[in-house]
Amino acid sequence: MRIKVFIVLLLAAFVTGLFFVAVPAQAAEPIKIGALLPLADATGKDGSRSMELAVKQINAKGGILGRQVQLIVIDDELKAEKAAAALDKLCTVDNVDFIVGGMASGITMALIPGMKKYGKVVVWAGAAYSGVEKAMEGQDWFFHLHAWDYQQGAYYEKGWAEVKQKYASFKRDKMFMAYEEGAFGSGSFKGQKVLAENGKYEVQGEAFKSAAMGGGDYRSVLRHAKEFNPDQFIWVGYDKDALPMMEQAKEIGFSPLTFVGSPPAWPVDFAKQPLNEGVLLYSYWADTMKNVSRASKTYSDAFHKEFKDTPTTYFGPLCYTNIMILADAIKKAGTIDKAAVIKALETTNYPSPLGDTFVFKKSNVIDHQANSWPKFMQWQKGKLEVIWPWEYATAKMIYPFPAWDKRGKASATIEGEKKAVPAKDAKKDKVKK
Amino acid sequence: MLEVKNLNVSYGKLQILWDVSMQIGNESVGLFGPNGAGKTTLINAILGIVRPISGEITLDGESLLKMETDKIIKHGIAVVPQDRELFPMMTVLENLRTGCAYIPRAKKKYKERLEYVFAMFPILKERLDQPAGSMSGGQQRMVSIARALMADPKVLILDEPSGGLQPSIVTEVFHGLKEIKKNVSVLVTEQNVRQALKAIDRGYILEDGKIAMADTAQNLAGNDHIRKSYLGI
Amino acid sequence: MKYWKYLICAVLLIVAVSLPKFIGVYPLQMANIILIYMALALSWDMLLRTGQLSFGIAGFFGLGGYATMLTSTYFGFNPLLSLMAAAITAGLVAALVGYSVLRLRALYFAIVTLALGEIFRVIAQNLEITGGTEGMLLKQTMFKGDAASTYWVMLAIGVLTIIISIIFQKTRIHYASTSIRNDEIVAASSGVNIFKYLVIIFAVTSAIQGLVGGAYVQLYGFVEPTATTFSINFVLMPITMALLGGLYTTWGPVIGAVLLSVIAESLKLRIPYGHLLVYGIIMVVGILWFPGGIMGFIKKMFKISNQ
Amino acid sequence: MLIPCGQYKPARNSSIRFRDLITMINSILSKFKQKNFLIGFIIIIAAIILVAIYKPNVLFEGLQRSALYALIALPMALLLGIVDIVNLAHGEFMMVGAYFAYFMNVQFGMDPIVAVIPALFLFFLFGILVYYITFKHIIGKEPLSQLLLGFGVGLVLAEGITVIATNFPRKLGLDYVSSSATIGGFTFGTFEFVYVAATIIILVGLQLFLKKTDTGQAALAVGQNPRGAKIVGINVQWIYLLIFALSIALIGAIGPLFGTRYTIFPGVGDQYTLKSFILVAVGGMGSLNGVVLAALILGMAETLVLSSLQYGKWADIIYFALIIGFILYRSHQRQVK
């Protein structure tokens, strides 16, 4: 008796399962683009909205090759197995023509076997971990839009070198890196060590447990940093770590010459925080870039019009770019044939809202790498200003980082710095001591 | 007066009590019977822990049937359960206090009741701060009886009060029972029939869930049936 | 009547084996996920049948995953061999730690198994050989990711788990674990060597969890200590499935796994934002309506007694 | 410690009096007469002094960290340790409390520390609501279903907040959060002493409540022996409701304190549920002091390991190894007895 009931139930469950997954394929009228993003995450939300925006704009202009574009976004839930299943659904049930999206490196790793199996053209926005690149060696259908970890590191070095050239008083002989203990943080530190060896400066680092993982107490790391007395302090973590990190640095009286953070996003209302003044960060995009880049302004305005909101992460413009590059290539190829689209993609030359122009080149391992470059930004008077590269700079850098305990006169310090060039020399002397 | 009328109780399909009726006025009443006869079930029914399928239980004319246990206790029934049911990590004094703290009527008389209880069990006075769980079985029994008395009950139910007690203490308990019954109705179940019969006024014999016999203590003491079933003599 | 049962099982098995002929890759992938969680839920339940509540599923799952990764990377084991290595490693470690840990009961055992899992994670995260926090990539996943073949391997693991569970239910192990769960003193007085059976069952269930962990690595091709391989998800989801399906049975966790996986996936596709809210409500309502799990509900409905 | 005959304490009102505090201190002091306790105490004090000399920051920060752990674990100790209800949505309630304070601040400019008071009341009501809808129906049934129910409730709370307020992290930037003091050239943060203070207040408050009030005694009684509690006239259901609501009120009110210092997001509570659960198990069911002591030892040990540059990454292992060792030791002690 029991077995009967069980079988009935099991069959029922299975059949329901099969029915809902086996949504019948529709006639191949529109061009289908499948996207994988973590929808519960800020990056995924910005990304999916921007993709929708891009598709809407394309369709409003009559689509591509006279066909409409259909975007199918599936949540990867930041779970490897769910992401792999989602990829299978896109490729076999929805029969998409192209794959876009992507955020976390770990999830991308779980998708590699599937991507290789289907061999569809993939234009991938996420994944900075170079392990992914190694696994993608020799795959001509893989187009990557995010800088690899080693590229980012090298680029930062270049940036700081240029900053040093411009600002005589700038100093970066000793740096301390506080990094979250996950792959993101410790990968960054590994790269940084190599760079420091080449750049002949001293570096020390220590891992902390990110608030995202249940941490949130950074004082021991900050104390070690203070003892080390670096010129530059960098923390590599998440948006959740941003403000407590600064508060605790203030608490123990740790104010290095430059205070840099590199989270993928910032917490809500971070702009309103009084502590943010002078904090530097690595990012790809800020809303203020609309003042210096036309593409950025177009995107930003369109996004605001559509959603009455501003994207908080660079995944917004990046995912917009993702769709646009693909759409341009299809247009250029005149077909959705794989080989033709790959060829067309190789000739991409897209000025993106991120500021940079995307052109696919060879990277260390893969053939198709095009990316925007990170920018040095700084919070100034509640706004995120780009300070380097010079061509996108929206403001001048405040240097040195205004000490926490002198924040009462914060504004005076900034203005003083902007005007008073001689002050730099005085600081230089002080540093030399 | 506690009155039980035509009570039927069953656990699932198994009927435990059949048409049981009894009354307890201002007296002490014994309830005897072999293990499994339904003594504890009857007590549980009075306390509202088991719900009868039919019958009526009243205290001074007020029905107890629909009440929750805590309400019944507040109405003036106190119980000394078979397994004592003390709070092992709490001290003796705290245990005693729980006896009256939740009964508004008794709470007012806390000090008075405490004196009364100590008069009855002087040994407890020396152990006030000892956790109840660390005491010997006999002392725990005393705490349990004392806790019930703290409630200043109208009816006191004692379920096997002499179990696990040393004879001298048993004597003390039953001596105390005589004291107690002066102002409280007492219902006592007991295996130590001989001792109990000396302390009670009337007795009921419960067998297989039915009242087999009801008589005065004197008559029961002289009854051959009881000698045979319980004393084995 | 008896043969009818076997016949049904055989037919089901044939249907399950030939599934790749009829359905696409995506349902197969979903089937893989269901099988992964089902095996974890069932193995957890097998230990629970002795009354021991384990929170260490993720720990042994991750341990198996790392064993697979390390043996195939450093010793070039083929996938199936590396899966065996995963099962053996997890089983051995469980047997070893079981010697001290299985003297604990209830909440204490649960907490200690949880802590053990965390210790495995920290070790994996801090060693060079395991790739540290970045984890490691498998050179080539099992059968080059061929959906049918991987599904068959997962199916084999799932069926193996069900078979072990049935064996546990049909042999003296059932009597040992039930008596231990019901009353350890009675069990010992009847001659049950409680400790021996606990160690055996703990080792076997942990080996299954390790095996599933190994399969996970072979399917998705990487290990990563913090977010994926030792994820608390692999503790909470299987427990949820087993509880909702019905404890102490073979089919309860199976039904739970199928049902919850299907619900989760279909909710995700219908309600992209906030599907977990609905999922949570379903769980709460489920536990309030079916406190004995779905199997308990079925038994009640059909008035099927314990036997 | 026997009280001489005739000197038993006279009747007390249920209200808390100063004298009760003194008796409580006395009973704590009397523990020092026990040899084992004294030795343990001396060892702990010596260890703390050594640490303070070696690394003063460990002392302060360890104390603050321990206090936070203890603070969050205490409401769970009340619920799980005293009346045996497992609430896996513990951390999520704290998270909701933190969000409450955040929005009170953003909308009405209310200081989060002030928001503790409305949170206490609101979460008490919220606790009653949650109890009636969910936990009431499974108390006394299959204990495992409590786990699942708590997990489900936690998911609903976290996802509910995600739907309402998105899962972007939020953090109030209040000046006093990063206030600090300097003693002899050593600078340390002072805000987190709020946690120490709150822990002491809650611990003493709960102890007084449990020891000195009839309702508290009823809660202890229900926890130790639900059957016994019934037959002395305690409304057991009501006690479950009250303690549940009280626990939720406390954890909800801790939310604002937590949220001023830490970034909040819907998943922030998870880890703290787990930590509290572990602390309650390690500290001993039913013992609030034990939970605080366990938090102190684990928090201090963790901070000490973190404070060393090379071994900081192994702090987690120390934490969990301590837990395992402690539980094994305790079970061994039990068996010896």
Add this chain to the structure above:
Amino acid sequence: MTILKTTGVTKQFGGLVALSDVNVEVNENEIVGIIGPNGSGKSTFTNVVAGVYLPTSGKIEFCGQDITQKTTHEKCHAGISRTFQLMRPLIGLNMIQNIMVGAMFGKGHSLKEARKRSAELCKFLDLENVERPISAMTALEIKKMEIARALATEPKLLFLDEVMAGLNKDETMEMINTVRKIHSRGMTIVIIEHVMRVIRELTQRVVVLEWGKVLCEGTYEKVSCDQRVITAYLGEEAEC
């Protein structure tokens, strides 16, 4: 021949002395009764001999072997089996499965053999409808089942701990017959009881415990007239 011999067995729980210096001998094929008021240490004695507790001091010899420090299941394997004062059926198993637990783990029989032997035992003890769950059984049946579970381990010595508790008169009679039947198979039995009739009917020798000590021992007739026993057992003012 002496089958069980305890020498100076003492058991303390914290400060409480539950057994002190208990010396008891049980000879092969006899029925020994252990009586005493509640809390006199009867059950503790069973628990110490059958291995739930280890004695604080003293020595337990069984069939000439020292089994003092053996664990419960080892003592079971050595040949000591017992029932429990309160009914303790394994509710997850049905009637015959309960008995099979004893056969399988006590004696190491295979599942099939265990089932066969358990069925025989059921027949021997007049247990019918053996596939019933515990919830459908009467108290007498559960008691009998527990005896069968103990017998299934094929012990040399059987402890019956208050098997009559909770039974009515007829059931008690039936149980007495059952015990006789078991004894007639050549089983050595120690019976712990406070229903005097049972002791009188069944036992050849009685050991009286009080406050954890052996008060006296001898035949029922002798013991039941001992003034100390009467005082201990029936209360002070009893007469014989």
